[in-house]
Amino acid sequence: xxxxxxxLTLVALELILGVDNVIFISILASKLPIEEQSKARRVGLAxxxxxxxxxxxxxxxxxxxxxxxxxxxSLHLSGHNLILIxxxxxxxxxxxxxxxxxxxxxxxxxxxxxxxxxAGMMVQVLMxxxxxxxxxxxxAVGMVDELSIMIGAVIVATMIMIISADPIGKFVENxxxxxxxxxxxxxxIGFTLIAEGFGQHVSKGYIYSAMxxxxxxxxxxxxxxxxxxxxLTLRKPYTDAPLALATADKVEE
Numbered sequence: 001x002x003x004x005x006x007x008l009t010l011v012a013l014e015l016i017l018g019v020d021n022v023i024f025i026s027i028l029a030s031k032l033p034i035e036e037q038s039k040a041r042r043v044g045l046a047x048x049x050x051x052x053x054x055x056x057x058x059x060x061x062x063x064x065x066x067x068x069x070x071x072x073x074s075l076h077l078s079g080h081n082l083i084l085i086x087x088x089x090x091x092x093x094x095x096x097x098x099x100x101x102x103x104x105x106x107x108x109x110x111x112x113x114x115x116x117x118x119a120g121m122m123v124q125v126l127m128x129x130x131x132x133x134x135x136x137x138x139x140a141v142g143m144v145d146e147l148s149i150m151i152g153a154v155i156v157a158t159m160i161m162i163i164s165a166d167p168i169g170k171f172v173e174n175x176x177x178x179x180x181x182x183x184x185x186x187x188x189i190g191f192t193l194i195a196e197g198f199g200q201h202v203s204k205g206y207i208y209s210a211m212x213x214x215x216x217x218x219x220x221x222x223x224x225x226x227x228x229x230x231x232l233t234l235r236k237p238y239t240d241a242p243l244a245l246a247t248a249d250k251v252e253e
Contacts, residue, residue, distance in 0.1 A: 007149050014157035016208065020189050021048055021132045022161050023182045024091075026169035027098060028121045030179075036118055041165040044125040049158040051129045055137040056150050065134075080134065081197045087131030088193030094124070095186040102180065131193065181218055185211050 025044035029037040065079035077085075137150075172179050188211070192202045 003146065003149055007153050010150065010153035011157050011160075014153055015160060016204075017132070018048070018157060018161050019208075020186065021045070021129065022165055022168055023172070024128055024132075024186060025125055026165065026172050027179065027182060027186075028124060029169060030173050032118060032121065037169065038166050040118060040121060041169055042162055043122065044129075045158055045162045045165055047122065047126050048129045048133060048161075049155065051126070051133045052137055052154045052158070053151055055133055056147060056154065076199075077197070081199070083131060083134055083197075084193045085197030087128060088190045088195075088197060090127065091131075091186055091190030091193065095183045095190060098186075099180065099183050102176075102183070175222065177218060177222070178215075181214060185214075 022045070025041055025048075029040040029044070032040055065083070068076040068078050070077040070082070172182055188207065192207060195202050
């Protein structure tokens with residue numbers, strides 16, 4: 001009975017810790033052609049599952065990451081700290097770039113260059129998967145002793161995320177203000193990773209509570225203003241060329 005409680009608790013925690021990963025993958029997938037977006041979400045989360053299992057099977061290495069490798073006065077940084085700092089700066093930079101592109105960038109169109117970004121997206125996803133996975137794996141190691149329970153919980157949580165990735169991705173894509181809010185969340189998570197990398201603990205409860213409250217307020221705004229406002233249109237890195245031209249001609253008329 002005890003292992004069942006531990007298993008279910010760990011699945012719940014893995015889902016909570018995996019929310020930011022799903023959001024990040026969904027936003028990156030939106031840059032691809034429509035027919036590739038669902039595949040990109042599934043592959044991205046599958047990579048996250050593989051990275052988590054590999055890290056779980058390298059528990060001794062993970063524990064070793066807590067040993068300081070940089071000592072400069074009062075500053076002591078371990079391998080874990082450095083991964084969080086680098087991942088945090090990457091996330092902040094990526095989120096800032098995405099916000100700028102959505103608001104100020106140029107509209108894209110179907111081309112060989114746009115279609116060739118799938119591999120590039122997978123590289124970015126894999127980089128962030130390591131950061132997000134490290135956090136969840138350390139949580140798992142701290143809660144459960146049995147490796148089989150850890151791996152089972154990670155697999156179940158990832159399967160749930162894969163099933164829910166498409167609805168989440170489509171919802172974020174169809175509501176521009178939600179997409180900007182999601183990118184703002186990634187900025188917040190990035191700053192949190194940097195702070196924790198430098199030894200400043202930030203309670204995840206505060207972060208997720210703030211995110212949940214923001215989403216609730218935005219959903220209420222969408223419901224109240226649904227029939228009263230002009231929809232916001234963000235710049236899209238990839239747009240089907242014929243559709244884009246047809247829209248442009250219609251505007252000119």
